[in-house]
Amino acid sequence: MPLHVSQAPVPALHSVLAALGSPALRESSTPALRSVQGPLAAELPLPVHMLDVAAPTVGPAGTPRTRLAGWRFMIRGGDLSLAAADVLCTAGGWAFSHFFEGPYIASTERALRQAEDSGSPWQPRLLSVPELYMLTLWLHGDTAADPAEGSPDPADVLIPLAPAPPGIAAHRPHRVADLLPRLTVRLAPSPLLGSTA
Template structure:
């Protein structure tokens, strides 16, 4: 089933296109981006949401809370993605943030290919869990949903990207209802030991 990739806000796309045509490309800490001969194009825009698992651990009942923090574009040079470009929401609207490369770039591409081969259609998003230094491909079941809002539904899938935290299998799709409780437990502080006096 094809993924239903969402349209990014036009100002977010324009900010990445402007950055690609500016000295920011030559100044970026991305050797692969600087070395590409030929045109660069932003593709596969993914909304980036942040989840604070600590909020989930102390919350009584309810859907996990997320907030949109940006849009990530895979930057294609030739036949492959060579970098990613992030945008962020500022008080003045969408603005370019930075270019980067590294393991999450190839991991994101791999997870998207896996999702394309699934039998169910999904809307792809990225879900960051900063407290665990974890990034996942969030496969949202409502393909027509507004990509800038929403929370992970219990039946949605989370695909941890490599490098994943110890004990969490990268590139293995987990139902939200199965993975979030495990992540919440990792952030609960251990009980204090009593004194031995």
């Protein structure tokens, strides 16, 4: 398999497993998890990185700056992915944040299948651009890299997940060098209307 899925920090996994075993799970706002019969498993951990909008590029090559925000686990019941769980990095360590369901679950699985079908070795990560309400599967070419570190390389691939922002097609792979300039333009502050110099 060309995907080299990283191991999440043990405390991050433990926080999700504790939440799955909690009585509060049956009271969660995630219907798929409240109604499932049988055991649930936390699988396919993906590091979630955020694009740093305050300083979107560093260095002469225009390498985007990112920071690790947490880890996302797919929650499976039997053969189905029912939901996802987010774990955040806090001052006290890794802490369970919440369960959720919705279009990003199926979209993430579809993008991972696209990555597997590419035949290239990748380390899958998630790259979030909150200002655009955008989430992408980030396929990092250095499969031995620390999943908590680094920035997207121009040759890395981003697959926008659905729903994608207007003008950006979901599930169409883009090289970082091609997609990042489009995102940077959208993230640039717009001049004030009617202002005079």
